Amino acid sequence: MALVHQSQRFELQGGRNAEAPGGWHFRFRKPLASASQPFEVDAERRVGWGELPWGRMLAWSAGMAVLLAGARLLRRQRTERRRAEELLRLGQVARLNTLGELAAGMAHELNQPLTAVLASTQAARRLLDEEPPETGAARDAMAQAALQARRAADVLGRLRGTLERPDAARREPVDLRQAARRALHLLEPEGERRHTAMRLEAPEQPVRALADPVALEQIVHNLLMNALQALEDVPPPRREVLLRVRAQDGQALLSVSDTGPGIPAELRSRVFQPFFSTRSGGLGLGLSLSETLAAGMGGALTEGDAPGQGACFVLSLPLA
Amino acid sequence: MTAPSTPQSPLIHLVDDDAAVRDSLALLIGTIGLRVQTWEAPQRFLAEFDRAAVGAIVLDVRMPGIGGLAVLDRLIAEGVDQPVVMLTGHGTVEMCRRAFKAGAAEFLEKPVDDEQLLEALQNAVRQHVRSRERSQADQAARRRYAQLSEREREVLGLIVAGLTNKEIARALALSPRTVETHRANVFAKLGCESLAQLIRGYAALAEEQEGAP
Numbered sequence: 063m064a065l066v067h068q069s070q071r072f073e074l075q076g077g078r079n080a081e082a083p084g085g086w087h088f089r090f091r092k093p094l095a096s097a098s099q100p101f102e103v104d105a106e107r108r109v110g111w112g113e114l115p116w117g118r119m120l121a122w123s124a125g126m127a128v129l130l131a132g133a134r135l136l137r138r139q140r141t142e143r144r145r146a147e148e149l150l151r152l153g154q155v156a157r158l159n160t161l162g163e164l165a166a167g168m169a170h171e172l173n174q175p176l177t178a179v180l181a182s183t184q185a186a187r188r189l190l191d192e193e194p195p196e197t198g199a200a201r202d203a204m205a206q207a208a209l210q211a212r213r214a215a216d217v218l219g220r221l222r223g224t225l226e227r228p229d230a231a232r233r234e235p236v237d238l239r240q241a242a243r244r245a246l247h248l249l250e251p252e253g254e255r256r257h258t259a260m261r262l263e264a265p266e267q268p269v270r271a272l273a274d275p276v277a278l279e280q281i282v283h284n285l286l287m288n289a290l291q292a293l294e295d296v297p298p299p300r301r302e303v304l305l306r307v308r309a310q311d312g313q314a315l316l317s318v319s320d321t322g323p324g325i326p327a328e329l330r331s332r333v334f335q336p337f338f339s340t341r342s343g344g345l346g347l348g349l350s351l352s353e354t355l356a357a358g359m360g361g362a363l364t365e366g367d368a369p370g371q372g373a374c375f376v377l378s379l380p381l382a
Numbered sequence: 383m384t385a386p387s388t389p390q391s392p393l394i395h396l397v398d399d400d401a402a403v404r405d406s407l408a409l410l411i412g413t414i415g416l417r418v419q420t421w422e423a424p425q426r427f428l429a430e431f432d433r434a435a436v437g438a439i440v441l442d443v444r445m446p447g448i449g450g451l452a453v454l455d456r457l458i459a460e461g462v463d464q465p466v467v468m469l470t471g472h473g474t475v476e477m478c479r480r481a482f483k484a485g486a487a488e489f490l491e492k493p494v495d496d497e498q499l500l501e502a503l504q505n506a507v508r509q510h511v512r513s514r515e516r517s518q519a520d521q522a523a524r525r526r527y528a529q530l531s532e533r534e535r536e537v538l539g540l541i542v543a544g545l546t547n548k549e550i551a552r553a554l555a556l557s558p559r560t561v562e563t564h565r566a567n568v569f570a571k572l573g574c575e576s577l578a579q580l581i582r583g584y585a586a587l588a589e590e591q592e593g594a595p
Contacts, residue, residue: 170444173471174400177493181406184496188413203409210402 065094066102085110147248150283168221175214182207232274233359235382238307238316239264241275245282246305249290256290257298264307271314271379277355278379281363284348285318285375291341292322292373314381317366319374330365349375390417392507393437397421397453398469399445403492407440407499414500416507424448433462436514438487438506443470443477451480458485463513465506469494526572527587534571535591537564541577542585 065072090105186203189196242262253260271278286303293301302321309315325333325340332338334353339346349363356363361379368374394416398404401422408418416437421427424445431439439457443450454466465487470477473491481489487509488502530538533554540550547565551558574580 170471173492174403177471178400178402178406180493181403181410181496181499185406185410185413188410188496192413199409203406206402206406206409210406213402 063103063105066104067100071104085113143248143251150248150279168217171217172214175210175217178210179207179214182210233272234275235270236273236275236278237268238271238314238379239269241278241282242305242307242316245279245286248283249286252287252290253303256293256301258290258293258301258303260286260303260305262305262307265309269307269309269314270382272382273359273361273379277359281352281355281377282316282318284352285377288348288375289318289320289322289373292320296322309381312381313378315376315378317374317376319366319368320372321370322372324368324371324373325365333365334363391415392511393417393419393432393435394503395419395421395427395431395437395439395464397424397427397440397445397450398442399423400442403442410496410499411503414504416503424450424453428453428456433464436507436511437464438503438510439464439466440503441466441468443468443473443481451477451484454481454484454486463510465509467499467502467506523583523587527584527591529571530568534564534568535588537561538568538584539588539591541565541568542581542588
């Protein structure tokens with residue numbers, strides 16, 4: 063730093079100005095606004111490469127890199143989970159759509175012959191009521207009714223043919239513990255949102271079942287969702303879902319039980335019926351679809367005994 | 383089974399693409415003495431059916447090509463006055479709302495009960511007969527009204543407005559005798575024997591014509 067007056071230079075403080083050849087050069091000049099001392103302040107500083115805080119800069123960069131990588135990993139995990147959920151949901155929706163279309167088509171196909179049967183029989187009754195009864199026309203009407211009743215039966219026969227599963231071609235050995243873990247992982251955010259603890263009880267060794275992985279996943283997903291929804295009216299600290307996997311009597315078993323209100327005894331026989339739901343707004347297809355899927359894999363879905371008063375469903379599959 | 387009042391029994395047009403449904407419903411409708419004409423193709427029905435006949439139309443909502451609701455729209459747009467009964471296998475509230483908004487007389491679900499269908503058809507036919515009679519009476523009244531002279535129309539307008547002969551004479555600057563002659567002519571030409579009959583039959587027409595030039 064120096065004071066300058068009419069090309070005269072008074073050094074106030076020397077520095078490492080000269081000895082640093084590279085780096086950055088900073089300079090600051092300012093006239094001192096004073097009539098008695100018309101000096102100019104000239105401050106100069108040169109910062110060399112060696113003076114930079116290399117260690118700290120490196121540490122900061124490394125820290126940021128780790129942080130960014132972590133965030134990215136987290137995000138990828140989340141999207142992967144979301145995608146998996148989406149796929150599962152889509153599979154379900156596709157199946158439900160097919161069911162819906164089937165139902166609509168079937169309704170129309172059955173409605174036509176039923177309309178004809180009803181109209182024919184009622185016309186026949188009216189013809190017989192006449193004085194004198196028109197037996198000939200009534201007989202024709204009854205024949206028509208019988209013909210149309212047979213047509214309705216054919217519609218149902220065709221439907222049954224469409225619905226029957228070809229065979230169990232897509233079955234493969236699946237570790238039920240892994241399937242359970244995967245389903246739990248998928249529904250973890252849902253469980254957190256509902257403040258519900260979900261536990262898995264499984265043996266050390268694999269429980270290999272013969273199953274279609276997609277169908278299995280849908281069944282477990284449905285059972286878990288049902289359990290979560292059954293706990294809505296239970297206070298949060300008592301909301302629990304227990305998933306148990308075990309091999310027993312030559313069968314691979316997966317059970318889902320909850321600490322909810324359970325299913326009233328008088329409704330037990332109906333929970334597997336299509337379009338029956340204890341939930342208002344429930345479609346009533348989850349359990350019936352799951353049961354159909356389980357049966358399609360040579361297994362079964364039954365109601366079990368819950369440890370407490372809640373509901374328990376047991377999926378049994380043939381061991382691989 | 384009541385005998386229809388019109389010379390020929392009312393004709394029901396039944397449009398449904400399903401032969402079995404068509405035949406059985408036609409048989410059922412026939413049991414109450416209504417004539418039935420069945421149509422498989424809606425387009426053919428639209429092109430050919432007898433618009434002058436008294437009766438009603440039964441339309442299935444779900445038909446290949448042109449749907450029942452579209453046929454209904456076409457009929458209404460054309461000014462067809464036969465009441466339309468819609469039949470559907472899967473009626474939604476929305477569909478029902480649309481049908482009534484478009485002018486359907488009745489909306490029934492398949493399979494339809496005989497009482498329901500036949501009652502709906504009898505109501506529809508009755509309604510159609512009445513509206514045809516009303517429009518015939520209206521046309522006859524118009525024909526008679528057209529025979530009145532300008533002056534007689536003026537007198538009629540004042541009669542239905544409630545004026546006495548003297549008041550009419552004053553209003554039209556005529557002698558009461560002349561007014562009496564016009565009045566007698568009006569009664570004769572319109573075929574009325576009492577004031578009440580005249581007013582019931584022609585008040586609306588006279589008021590409507592007063593507004594017109």
